[in-house]
Amino acid sequence: MKRGIVEVGLGVSLAAVVVLATLKIFGLALAAGAPDLHLKGIPAPPGSPFKMLYSGYQFRNATTRAMQDDDFSNPGMLAIDPATAEWNHVEGTAGKSCASCHHDVNKTMHGVGATFPKWNARLKRPVTLEQQINICRTHYMGAKPWAFKSDNLTNMTTLIRYESRGMPVKVATDGPVTPWYNKGKKLYYTRIGQLDMSCANCHEKYYGHHMRADLLSQGQINDFPTYREKAQHLVPVEQRFIGCMKNVRARPYKPFSDEFMELELYLASRGNGLNVETPGVRN
Numbered sequence: 071m072k073r074g075i076v077e078v079g080l081g082v083s084l085a086a087v088v089v090l091a092t093l094k095i096f097g098l099a100l101a102a103g104a105p106d107l108h109l110k111g112i113p114a115p116p117g118s119p120f121k122m123l124y125s126g127y128q129f130r131n132a133t134t135r136a137m138q139d140d141d142f143s144n145p146g147m148l149a150i151d152p153a154t155a156e157w158n159h160v161e162g163t164a165g166k167s168c169a170s171c172h173h174d175v176n177k178t179m180h181g182v183g184a185t186f187p188k189w190n191a192r193l194k195r196p197v198t199l200e201q202q203i204n205i206c207r208t209h210y211m212g213a214k215p216w217a218f219k220s221d222n223l224t225n226m227t228t229l230i231r232y233e234s235r236g237m238p239v240k241v242a243t244d245g246p247v248t249p250w251y252n253k254g255k256k257l258y259y260t261r262i263g264q265l266d267m268s269c270a271n272c273h274e275k276y277y278g279h280h281m282r283a284d285l286l287s288q289g290q291i292n293d294f295p296t297y298r299e300k301a302q303h304l305v306p307v308e309q310r311f312i313g314c315m316k317n318v319r320a321r322p323y324k325p326f327s328d329e330f331m332e333l334e335l336y337l338a339s340r341g342n343g344l345n346v347e348t349p350g351v352r353n
């Protein structure tokens with residue numbers, strides 16, 4: 071806090087002091103300079119608020135990273151078999167499975183997960199991968215949509231993203247998606263909740279600093295769905311957004327809402343160039 075007090079003396083805005091005080095509640099350790107971390111990143115694209123992009127993987131400890139690296143110890147890999155069975159499972163009034171139209175998931179879904187959220191020409195709006203899966207279920211299969219956080223939806227999302235593992239995230243922000251991207255960007259920088267903080271207050275300004283026992287990352291989403299050791303299950307990206315919103319005592323947006331789609335679109339594109347890591351492992 072010393073730094074905050076010194077800055078007041080130098081005439082820094084009250085808002086900045088409030089943020090610093092709030093971060094102190096969270097036990098954020100403010101170091102004077104950039105923390106001395108040995109992160110491996112990639113140069114950020116032009117227009118990025120960052121100089122370098124770092125996957126959240128870089129901020130986790132060696133045990134967590136090793137768990138992600140080894141397919142036999144990565145619990146997220148347990149999603150792949152049931153999702154593959156579901157891919158071939160005929161369901162709904164049209165008498166079809168995913169495979170009836172999309173055939174071999176290893177071939178047709180290669181690279182697809184790296185591009186979401188993306189424009190859906192028929193609906194004339196961008197959709198998240200979870201939304202696209204449910205659109206196919208309801209519109210093309212005549213089946214019920216899968217619920218938010220259900221094993222079926224999270225496993226299928228994991229399978230499709232896994233088909234892009236190691237490929238760079240490549241989310242388009244030009245053309246018709248631009249207005250939605252701009253809305254997502256605005257949401258990212260808007261202060262919310264009783265603690266009056268934006269996503270950027272933690273993930274842009276203080277990544278690399280400790281918050282309680284946790285090391286703050288850039289809040290990238292190239293690892294989602296990600297296995298969380300704390301929760302002991304795979305967590306879809308919107309569930310992580312909900313967790314961060316609750317931490318600043320904000321009321322989270324609704325699952326599958328426009329707000330979450332816009333936020334995901336903005337965040338995913340901020341990580342363009344990072345490799346898809348699904349299924350990631352985080353603490």
Ligand code: HEC
Binds near residue numbers: 170171182190206
């Ligand atoms: C009757 C055919 C049909 C079935 C069955 C079907 N889909 Fe689709 N799917 C489509 C069409 C057509 C599109 C193009 C986008 C649209 O119209 O919404 C699509 C798009 C997709 C995409 C995006 C592809 C891309 O390149 O962007 C994914 C992912 C997907 N479907 C997953 C699934 C899953 C998972 C299932 C099973 C739960 C499924 N689909 C069942 C017809 C189908």
Ligand code: HEC
Binds near residue numbers: 126127258285286310
């Ligand atoms: C009070 C600080 C704080 C705020 C504000 C905050 N987060 Fe987080 N967030 C965390 C912490 C702590 C973690 C866990 C460590 C990490 O990966 O940064 C986390 C993790 C994440 C992750 C997971 C990263 C990964 O690699 O899996 C995402 C995504 C994320 N936050 C998004 C957001 C979004 C979107 C917002 C705004 C709605 C937000 N956060 C606001 C503290 C914050």
